[in-house]
Amino acid sequence: MNKITVFTPTFNRGYLMNKLFHSLNSQTNKHFEWLIVDDGSIDQTGELVETFKKQADFEIRYFYQQNGGKHRAINHGLDLAKGELFFIVDSDDSLTDDAIEKIFNNYSGIAFDNSFAGIAFNRGFSKKRIVGETFEGTYIDCDNLHRAKHNILGDKAEVYRTDILKSIKFPVVDGENFMSEVVLWNEVARRGYKLRWFNDIIYFCDYLEDGLTKNSEKILFNNPVAHQMMTKELLQIDFTLKRKFGMIYNYHKIRNQSIKQTAINLEQPLILVYMVVMMARIRKIVKKVKNE
Numbered sequence: 001m002n003k004i005t006v007f008t009p010t011f012n013r014g015y016l017m018n019k020l021f022h023s024l025n026s027q028t029n030k031h032f033e034w035l036i037v038d039d040g041s042i043d044q045t046g047e048l049v050e051t052f053k054k055q056a057d058f059e060i061r062y063f064y065q066q067n068g069g070k071h072r073a074i075n076h077g078l079d080l081a082k083g084e085l086f087f088i089v090d091s092d093d094s095l096t097d098d099a100i101e102k103i104f105n106n107y108s109g110i111a112f113d114n115s116f117a118g119i120a121f122n123r124g125f126s127k128k129r130i131v132g133e134t135f136e137g138t139y140i141d142c143d144n145l146h147r148a149k150h151n152i153l154g155d156k157a158e159v160y161r162t163d164i165l166k167s168i169k170f171p172v173v174d175g176e177n178f179m180s181e182v183v184l185w186n187e188v189a190r191r192g193y194k195l196r197w198f199n200d201i202i203y204f205c206d207y208l209e210d211g212l213t214k215n216s217e218k219i220l221f222n223n224p225v226a227h228q229m230m231t232k233e234l235l236q237i238d239f240t241l242k243r244k245f246g247m248i249y250n251y252h253k254i255r256n257q258s259i260k261q262t263a264i265n266l267e268q269p270l271i272l273v274y275m276v277v278m279m280a281r282i283r284k285i286v287k288k289v290k291n292e
Helices: 014-025 045-055 070-080 099-107 162-168 181-190 216-222 224-234 241-255 259-266 270-291
Strands: 004-010 032-039 059-065 085-088 116-124 139-142 156-161 194-204
Touching (some): 004 014, 014 045, 045 059, 059 070, 070 085, 099 116, 156 162, 156 194, 216 241, 224 259, 241 259
Parallel strands (some): 004 085, 032 059
Antiparallel strands (some): 116 156, 139 194
């Protein structure tokens, strides 16, 4: 297999990238490139990357683009990637020392099976504390649309075949600078590809106060088309009805629109959306009364 592209989109995160660099420099397998697309930073990210290049014993490539959002940076990265596999690692995160080695070893088992788009591992806050939930056993084969029934919940460390992602890419909406990754992952699944999900932590993450996760409601409000697309895609995944109802209500609340418009936007029955919103409102009233 050709090398892996470890891809990092970054925006004004130079002060955080040392941790990721040191985790890459400590890899037991150095057969990878680190591809960085700077999404319009005005800090010293470029200068910092130059210092990394002088210390590294692996290839580092850096490209600057005008600010357009993480999804545009990923699309740009796919055009530039040299690796057979594409592994997105955010600038504020890091990897275990054997992450690349585990990717190589585990991908070899499905490398010649064209029904697979790649492999995935767990993310963790630490070696013992997983992000989200996982399954019992070593691995499971399934696509992104059917992961929930296997208890594969929360953010994971997906490693995709570069050629597949290049053939699809993120949709881009004029005037918006956000697009959820679920939009791309679900499209990969709809095209008949699955992943092999491994029950092993290789990726450490920390959700920062200025990051996408912490500012999600504001970001979603400011990107209405992407918000609509994301919610519709999440509703396609085999989550429980309770969780799907929560997604519908959260969309309705953030958009601050009529129940009818929510039903139209999400392509859901009007009576269902009405019921979801009314139930949520009743729960809020009951909770308020109990607290008085």
